[in-house]
Amino acid sequence: MRLVYVIPLVVFATVAAAFGVGLTLKPNVVPSALIDKPVPEFTLAGLPGDGVESGKGFSSADLTGRVSIVNVFASWCFPCRVEHPLLMRLARNPKVRIFGLNYKDRPEDARAWLKELGNPYDRIGVDRDGRIAIDWGVYGVPETFIIDAEGRIRYKHVGPITPSDLDEIIVPIIERLSE
């Protein structure tokens, strides 16, 4: 067989392979522009009465020294309720501190939510108008960031965490960064 007749087949196979890969991508997940960059400069006020460290908020400086998770949540966000038990499970992991960024929420609603479901967060910062979340490149709730001990963002998860996300992606990254 002459080589020219193979060309259309090769072209077709290439295009089909490219489209095949394209089908497995998630178009709603936008890769973060902040990966491997230091966390943005910010200070967030606490949620008074959250029962944790007397309602102290947190700032960029708190995200260094140890591996941390910053989880963007809101009481009005249904997927947050779905991932919440997994955050409670992660809260028992001594290698990581969990920071909650309470996004565009009413403090009383957030408090009621934590009281009902439990508080997985070491500290909670209140972002009433969502301005700090923009500096983090947040475009939906929930979103979860993993920050290394030097205060650099190393991973971002968009949408609710599933059990397999936690066990196969998030916890291994925490383990690796804690070494």
Add this chain to the structure above:
Amino acid sequence: MKAKHRTVVLAAILAVLALTSAPGDRALAVKPDEMLADAAMEARARAISKGLRCLVCQNQSIDDSDAGLARDLRVLVRQRLKAGDSDEAVFRFVVDRYGDFVLLKPPMKPVTYILWFGPLLILLGAMATLVFFFVRRRGTRITASPTLSEDDRRRLEALLGEDEDERGER
């Protein structure tokens, strides 16, 4: 026939409605309280907003979108302009946080070369292939019809003559 007339009239009415109620009457996503008093600066803000993707809805610009985040970004764009940022600085501010994907017009840089030049490459490749095949086909035609040498002509005549002889015999 009557039904056909009615369809034509209906189509005409719809066309007129569509044309007259076009962009002006459409509800704006940009609310009056967001707009800047300075008309020139507001125009710049609108132009920038049209180039920024709403990441919640993805195929709309923040200028078109009613999403909460789109509103926040519109307000932020106007804040940056009021603070004296150039248009480029405002774009950079948003790209630093959300990445190139936030730009509705992708930037020209090495990772996007295939995006910008891919279609052109495919077109050039197709044209080159066409030219290649046409030239080759014409080439074979030329070599297939050489001018006959004196020997060839005599042989040809002899052969043609044979043919006639055969026919004559029948």
